[in-house]
Amino acid sequence: MRALIDADSLLxxxxxxxEDKTFWNEFDVEAGLENEQDVTFSTDLNQCYYTFNAILDxxxxxxxxxxxxxxxxxxxxxxxxxxxxxxxxxxxARKPLGYSELLDxxxxxxxxxxxxxxxxxxxxxxxxxxxxxxxVLCAIDKDVLYQSEGTHYNYNKDEEVTVTKWDSIKYAYYxxxxxxxxxxxKGCKGIGDKRARRILHGxxxxxxxxxxxxxxxxxxGQTEEEALWTMRLANMHQWNGSEIVxxxxxxxxxxxxxx
Numbered sequence: 001m002r003a004l005i006d007a008d009s010l011l012x013x014x015x016x017x018x019e020d021k022t023f024w025n026e027f028d029v030e031a032g033l034e035n036e037q038d039v040t041f042s043t044d045l046n047q048c049y050y051t052f053n054a055i056l057d058x059x060x061x062x063x064x065x066x067x068x069x070x071x072x073x074x075x076x077x078x079x080x081x082x083x084x085x086x087x088x089x090x091x092x093a094r095k096p097l098g099y100s101e102l103l104d105x106x107x108x109x110x111x112x113x114x115x116x117x118x119x120x121x122x123x124x125x126x127x128x129x130x131x132x133x134x135x136v137l138c139a140i141d142k143d144v145l146y147q148s149e150g151t152h153y154n155y156n157k158d159e160e161v162t163v164t165k166w167d168s169i170k171y172a173y174y175x176x177x178x179x180x181x182x183x184x185x186k187g188c189k190g191i192g193d194k195r196a197r198r199i200l201h202g203x204x205x206x207x208x209x210x211x212x213x214x215x216x217x218x219x220x221g222q223t224e225e226e227a228l229w230t231m232r233l234a235n236m237h238q239w240n241g242s243e244i245v246x247x248x249x250x251x252x253x254x255x256x257x258x259x
């Protein structure tokens with residue numbers, strides 16, 4: 001078995017953990033003598049590499065895997081062309097020092113894939129779905145963990161997550177209702193975790209799930225089209241191995257529940 005790792009967050013996790021911040025005029029800013037902070041950053045690349053290796057060793061140990069496949073997001077994210085904003089909350093976010101060097105290090109020392117047009121999330125979900133017996137899925141993002149059937153490893157919380165086939169299908173509908181603050185897109189107005197779970201509870205076909213989502217959107221003064229594009233932001237099953245096939249609403253009576 002191979003550890004299939006959604007590895008984007010590792011570069012940030014390690015980079016920010018090792019990075020040092022020096023605030024040269026902290027007291028002047030606090031005293032109101034200066035308005036702008038004079039800040040510089042530094043890092044220790046050898047410590048970054050050591051920590052990166054240690055985290056991967058821990059993942060392999062926890063999953064009882066002998067080797068790993070690390071997947072990173074490249075360019076041309078297809079969701080950025082949608083009419084709804086996606087990850088706009090990250091435009092001003094900077095990468096830690098050592099980010100590029102860590103990625104180069106991973107390319108030299110590990111088996112990796114860098115996506116083009118899709119996100120690492122899409123590829124790891126595709127690989128896990130179509131080659132289940134070959135991989136243990138390792139990730140920290142809920143949309144990856146909970147849209148994939150099986151038992152996975154959350155390497156941020158050091159815990160296993162088990163998801164049934166039906167729950168892996170239903171989770172995208174749940175996120176269409178709630179939105180995802182980490183990915184910067186909104187769901188249905190006024191719908192949080194508890195209400196979304198109540199709305200979807202007991203439904204047994206995808207057609208019923210979609211009907212419930214659309215009804216909720218329209219009751220909130222939103223449109224079915226908004227729900228459709230939000231689902232396409234949320235859904236991790238739109239890559240078929242060679243191209244993007246955007247999600248389309250299910251036909252009535254299709255998608256019977258499977259546990």
